Amino acid sequence: xxxxxxxxxxxxxxxxxxxxxxxxxxxxxxxxxxxxxxxxxxxxxxxxxxxxxxxxxxxxxxxxxxxxxxxxxxxxxxxxxxxxxxxxxxxxxxxxxxxxxxxxxxxxxxxxxxxxxxxxxxxxxxxxxxxxxxxxxxxxxxxxxxxxxxxxxxxxxxxxxxxxxxxxxxxxxxxxxxxxxxxxxxxxxxxxxxxxxxxxxxxxxxxxxxxxxxxxxxxxxxxxxxxxxxxxxxxxxxxxxxxxxxxxxxxxxxxxxxxxxxxxxxxxxxxxxxxxxxxxxxxxxxxxxxxxxxxxxxxxxxxxxxxxxxxxxxxxxxxxxxxxxxxxxxxxxxxxxxxxxxxxxxxxxxxxxxxxxxxxxxxxxxxxxxxxxxxxxxxxxxxxxxxxxxxxxxxxxxxxxxxxxxxxxxxxxxxxxxxxxxxxxxxxxxxxxxxxxxxxxxxxxxxxxxxxxxxxxxxxxxxxxxxxxxxxxxxxxxxxxxxxxxxxxxxxxxxxxxxxxxxxxxxxxxxxxxxxxxxxxxxxxxxxxxxxxxxxxxxxxxxxxxxxxxxxxxxxxxxxxxxxxxxxxxxxxxxxxxxxxxxxxxxxxxxxxxxxxxxxxxxxxxxxxx
Amino acid sequence: xxxxxxxxxxxxxxxxxxxxxxxxxxxxxxxxxxxxxxxxxxxxxxxxxxxxxxxxxxxxxxxxxxxxxxxxxxxxxxxxxxxxxxxxxxxxxxxxxxxxxxxxxxxxxxxxxxxxxxxxxxxxxxxxxxxxxxxxxxxxxxxxxxxxxxxxxxxxxxxxxxxxxxxxxxxxxxxxxxxxxxxxxxxxxxxxxxxxxxxxxxxxxxxxxxxxxxxxxxxxxxxxxxxxxxxxxx
Numbered sequence: 044x045x046x047x048x049x050x051x052x053x054x055x056x057x058x059x060x061x062x063x064x065x066x067x068x069x070x071x072x073x074x075x076x077x078x079x080x081x082x083x084x085x086x087x088x089x090x091x092x093x094x095x096x097x098x099x100x101x102x103x104x105x106x107x108x109x110x111x112x113x114x115x116x117x118x119x120x121x122x123x124x125x126x127x128x129x130x131x132x133x134x135x136x137x138x139x140x141x142x143x144x145x146x147x148x149x150x151x152x153x154x155x156x157x158x159x160x161x162x163x164x165x166x167x168x169x170x171x172x173x174x175x176x177x178x179x180x181x182x183x184x185x186x187x188x189x190x191x192x193x194x195x196x197x198x199x200x201x202x203x204x205x206x207x208x209x210x211x212x213x214x215x216x217x218x219x220x221x222x223x224x225x226x227x228x229x230x231x232x233x234x235x236x237x238x239x240x241x242x243x244x245x246x247x248x249x250x251x252x253x254x255x256x257x258x259x260x261x262x263x264x265x266x267x268x269x270x271x272x273x274x275x276x277x278x279x280x281x282x283x284x285x286x287x288x289x290x291x292x293x294x295x296x297x298x299x300x301x302x303x304x305x306x307x308x309x310x311x312x313x314x315x316x317x318x319x320x321x322x323x324x325x326x327x328x329x330x331x332x333x334x335x336x337x338x339x340x341x342x343x344x345x346x347x348x349x350x351x352x353x354x355x356x357x358x359x360x361x362x363x364x365x366x367x368x369x370x371x372x373x374x375x376x377x378x379x380x381x382x383x384x385x386x387x388x389x390x391x392x393x394x395x396x397x398x399x400x401x402x403x404x405x406x407x408x409x410x411x412x413x414x415x416x417x418x419x420x421x422x423x424x425x426x427x428x429x430x431x432x433x434x435x436x437x438x439x440x441x442x443x444x445x446x447x448x449x450x451x452x453x454x455x456x457x458x459x460x461x462x463x464x465x466x467x468x469x470x471x472x473x474x475x476x477x478x479x480x481x482x483x484x485x486x487x488x489x490x491x492x493x494x495x496x497x498x499x500x501x502x503x504x505x506x507x508x509x510x511x512x513x514x515x516x517x518x519x520x521x522x523x524x525x526x527x528x529x530x531x532x533x534x535x536x537x538x539x540x541x542x543x544x545x546x547x548x549x550x551x552x553x554x555x556x557x558x559x560x561x562x563x564x565x566x567x568x569x570x571x572x573x574x575x576x577x578x579x580x581x582x583x584x585x586x587x588x589x590x591x592x593x594x595x596x597x598x599x600x601x602x603x604x605x606x607x608x609x610x611x612x613x614x615x616x617x618x619x620x621x622x623x624x625x626x627x628x629x630x631x632x633x634x635x636x637x638x639x640x641x642x643x644x645x646x647x648x649x650x651x652x653x
Numbered sequence: 654x655x656x657x658x659x660x661x662x663x664x665x666x667x668x669x670x671x672x673x674x675x676x677x678x679x680x681x682x683x684x685x686x687x688x689x690x691x692x693x694x695x696x697x698x699x700x701x702x703x704x705x706x707x708x709x710x711x712x713x714x715x716x717x718x719x720x721x722x723x724x725x726x727x728x729x730x731x732x733x734x735x736x737x738x739x740x741x742x743x744x745x746x747x748x749x750x751x752x753x754x755x756x757x758x759x760x761x762x763x764x765x766x767x768x769x770x771x772x773x774x775x776x777x778x779x780x781x782x783x784x785x786x787x788x789x790x791x792x793x794x795x796x797x798x799x800x801x802x803x804x805x806x807x808x809x810x811x812x813x814x815x816x817x818x819x820x821x822x823x824x825x826x827x828x829x830x831x832x833x834x835x836x837x838x839x840x841x842x843x844x845x846x847x848x849x850x851x852x853x854x855x856x857x858x859x860x861x862x863x864x865x866x867x868x869x870x871x872x873x874x875x876x877x878x879x880x881x882x883x884x885x886x887x
Contacts, residue, residue, distance in 0.1 A: 074682075078685075078689075081686075081689045081690075082689075084693065085689065085692055085693055085696065088693055088696045088697065088700075089696055089883075091700065092696055092699060092700040092703075092883075092885050093885070095700055095703075095704070095885075095887075096700075096703060096885040096886050096887045099703070099704070099707050099887045100860070100861075100886060100887055103707075103858065104855065104858065107855050108851045108855075110850065110851040110852045111846065111851060111852055111853060111854070111855055114844070114852035114853060115843070115852075115853065115854055118841075118842050118843050118844060119843065119860075119886050119887075121842055122841040122842050122843060122886050123884075123885045123886060215857075639719060
């Protein structure tokens with residue numbers, strides 16, 4: 044017993060010694076390691092945040108001066124890592140800006156890296172006074188090319204100011220001297236609002252290197268004539284020639300592509316069209332003197348460009364009207380409506396009331412000069428009513444006397460792509476305009492036909508519009524024809540079959556023309572999106588429903604939005620084409636929703652480029 | 654044999670040690686560890702919220718009350734206690750140079766505004782729950798004349814009109830003294846554009862500042878922190 048007690052006595056304190064040894068050699072070092080590692084992890088997380096923030100700050104400036112980008116990246120990195128953060132040492136930040144070039148696919152990058160000595164509390168015991176922690180981030184993006192297509196039709200009167208504000212904010216989200224932006228407005232016709240051009244006929248040729256979206260879209264200085272300025276000159280008026288707006292936007296994109304990358308090179312830029320509308324298409328442009336000609340395939344990306352070479356059959360009816368009768372609008376002294384009604388006839392030469400008349404030219408002259416005689420046809424009706432007048436709304440003719448034009452080739456009534464002939468646009472088209480830059484698109488001639496009781500000039504609906512877009516229902520990816528039959532617009536005649544003929548009772552029946560206008564938009568968007576070889580255009584659409592309603596299905600189809608599969612009706616379920624770029628449709632019922640839509644599109648477009 | 658008089662001593666010592674040493678140590682360890690983790694979550698929330706703010710909406714006409722934005726923010730902030738125990742402040746700050754002044758309606762040559770040469774808020778939006786003791790670093794002035802959350806009320810005298818997103822009119826930003834960020838902004842070290850060296854923030858560009866505060870885990874007498882916080886510019 045005593046031996047046992049003695050043995051136990053000898054062991055007393057052993058646990059204490061063991062515990063102390065364990066505490067000193069295992070527990071405290073382990074606890075210290077855990078705390079030190081946690082602190083290091085916090086420092087590391089903060090450092091990640093620092094370089095991330097710096098990368099995003101500098102990434103937004105890609106395209107500006109490299110000095111700004113690099114210095115801002117370093118400043119933001121240091122700002123994000125306060126001095127002495129968790130007792131760490133001073134942070135070292137570096138930034139390198141790499142401009143894009145051909146070899147790297149025009150990928151512009153900013154590389155930010157940082158390092159700092161994280162403190163140790165317990166590890167100092169083991170002669171580890173600090174641990175170097177480092178982190179890096181890269182922000183990159185490619186240039187973006189965006190053409191906004193904005194509805195300025197008459198129904199936009201109360202909304203145009205809001206649209207201008209929000210479209211301007213959208214423009215400012217992009218980087219001048221880096222991204223390329225353009226702007227098309229459409230009412231009765233389409234107008235390329237930016238880049239601003241001098242007056243004159245629009246050049247449909249996509250290899251015209253003088254056109255297309257450019258990098259000078261926002262000067263920040265205000266005044267004439269950047270894109271923000273041009274947008275703010277837009278006034279409401281006219282109908283909804285949506286297909287011309289889309290077609291012009293695509294031609295403009297092609298011009299920029301050709302200018303930047305040549306005819307066949309793949310475009311590394313993100314090509315984007317943003318369409319805003321508050322209504323349903325009810326008008327389109329066509330050749331009046333040669334409706335059977337679709338045009339040659341003079342294209343950059345497979346998009347036909349009109350190039351009519353023979354008169355063909357006229358769309359225009361002859362009418363029992365005395366020769367040499369000036370049109371009333373001309374008699375009224377309008378400075379813009381300077382065509383003579385005789386010129387609408389297929390062969391007016393012998394009947395021309397005024398050969399050499401300064402107010403106009405003959406059809407033969409027009410054909411010889413430009414091989415074009417363009418008119419805008421449609422119903423001008425709201426979707427809820429198709430009993431309004433319809434027919435030829437405007438036509439283009441060469442007018443040697445037009446004061447605001449550029450010599451003998453100035454288009455007076457219908458400068459497709461430039462403006463609609465209002466002399467108030469003279470200033471904005473000048474190279475160095477300083478005053479009177481207002482009323483973009485205003486001042487086009489009112490439709491004499493409509494205002495005089497509706498005279499149906501159009502004999503038949505052409506198979507395609509001015510840009511080669513079919514007026515018939517689009518055949519979707521499954522081979523099933525759908526076209527206008529899936530429209531969701533209120534009272535749209537989606538149950539009426541498209542015949543392409545107007546019939547005899549056409550004075551108050553615009554149904555077929557409305558359907559044709561709908562189809563030209565559907566087909567135009569599909570043709571644009573089909574360019575998957577070189578430009579790969581993506582389309583976003585915004586539909587404002589507060590002005591009588593728009594067509595959700597059409598706009599979802601235009602954007603190739605996969606949501607159309609479920610959101611906008613099962614009849615549309617085969618329209619989504621997975622082989623084309625996927626866009627998105629944003630329905631909007633308030634001005635705030637419009638702002639949201641523009642902001643989200645900008646976010647998507649800019650993120651796409653990262 | 655153990656002395657019967659000493660029986661129970663170990664238990665008493667154990668209890669005393671537990672109560673006065675081990676328990677506080679455990680609570681301290683737990684509190685510190687929990688707050689270390691929370692600090693990590695706060696940093697992560699600040700980083701993710703900044704990403705969201707800047708890249709998703711590009712920070713220009715951002716819809717901070719958009720359900721999608723709010724939903725995503727709630728998800729990424731859950732670990733940091735957002736929205737019940739954390740506050741996130743989004744602000745957009747610009748430098749008032751002559752071009753910005755002119756955009757805001759300043760006149761003269763060069764245009765002159767009350768806030769010329771200063772950094773000013775164009776947007777200031779607080780979301781979540783205001784955290785007691787949370788001083789947004791680096792202790793910038795908040796728009797004055799505002800509500801308890803630091804966001805200006807409608808037509809507040811110090812900052813003019815503000816919309817539901819905390820966005821001020823440009824004309825107010827360049828002219829209302831209550832929208833000046835204040836001298837402490839220089840602590841961030843972000844410089845305005847210097848045309849001589851071609852460095853600094855180009856005219857019209859903004860600094861996006863995100864600040865996060867969260868309620869710490871405190872144990873009376875053991876762990877006592879005012880607030881967990883973090884900020885970053887994007």
